[in-house]
Amino acid sequence: MSFTEELRRGADPIYQAIFKHPFVRGIAEGTLDKEQLIHYVKQDFEYLNAYMRIYGIAISKCENREHIQMFNEQIAFILNSEIHPHQNFCDRAGVTYEELQGYPLAPSAHHYIQHMLTSAYEGTLEDILAALLPCPWTYAEIGERLLEEVKPGPDHPFYEWMQFYGSRGAGVTDKMRVLLDEWAGSLSESRKLKLKEQYDSSCRLEYMFWDMAYKLEEWPV
Numbered sequence: 001m002s003f004t005e006e007l008r009r010g011a012d013p014i015y016q017a018i019f020k021h022p023f024v025r026g027i028a029e030g031t032l033d034k035e036q037l038i039h040y041v042k043q044d045f046e047y048l049n050a051y052m053r054i055y056g057i058a059i060s061k062c063e064n065r066e067h068i069q070m071f072n073e074q075i076a077f078i079l080n081s082e083i084h085p086h087q088n089f090c091d092r093a094g095v096t097y098e099e100l101q102g103y104p105l106a107p108s109a110h111h112y113i114q115h116m117l118t119s120a121y122e123g124t125l126e127d128i129l130a131a132l133l134p135c136p137w138t139y140a141e142i143g144e145r146l147l148e149e150v151k152p153g154p155d156h157p158f159y160e161w162m163q164f165y166g167s168r169g170a171g172v173t174d175k176m177r178v179l180l181d182e183w184a185g186s187l188s189e190s191r192k193l194k195l196k197e198q199y200d201s202s203c204r205l206e207y208m209f210w211d212m213a214y215k216l217e218e219w220p221v
């Protein structure tokens with residue numbers, strides 16, 4: 001079993017909890033409230049901004065152009081393509097995308113971003129990949145499962161969202177996995193354990209991000 005297969009297997013209980021989360025079920029059933037969609041997009045716009053900055057930090061640690069190009073392509077993907085699922089939620093909520101931009105982070109989004117930033121500033125490229133990987137991996141699996149289960153037509157309120165994440169194949173997930181498996185091959189068991197902690201924390205924070213959007217989480221004071 002490859003290192004990233006081990007990571008995925010170890011985090012399976014978290015993946016299963018994500019698949020059952022009421023926000024994810026609400027996408028499948030088309031039952032999310034306007035406020036929940038708006039809260040998600042406000043937070044995810046900032047999350048993806050941070051994610052691109054972390055790619056930038058990763059680029060600063062790359063030793064060759066092939067790896068720089070990979071991270072660069074992923075920044076372009078977020079800027080040019082990952083606006084579509086946000087637009088789907090905005091259309092359903094009856095708001096413009098622009099009016100949901102520039103809001104402060106809610107606690108769980110803040111925690112997730114700080115976790116990735118710590119990996120990026122204190123760690124190596126392996127640490128960064130381990131912390132970043134659950135983002136594309138969980139969404140690809142959610143999208144594939146929802147397409148398979150719901151078989152949505154264009155009249156489903158979240159048709160574009162499901163198509164976007166469910167029909168891209170493994171894409172960026174596979175690219176990151178190939179690199180992480182290659183690099184992990186020469187690491188000690190204790191370093192691999194540290195990477196597993198990075199990965200598991202991001203999986204848990206993916207769950208918390210959905211929960212934050214569903215419950216309209218804000219700072220209590």
Ligand SMILES: Cc1ncc(CN)c(N)n1
Nearest residue numbers: 044047135136139206209
């Ligand atoms: C929190 C989060 N995680 C993952 C993704 C999918 N790139 C996202 N848009 N937002």
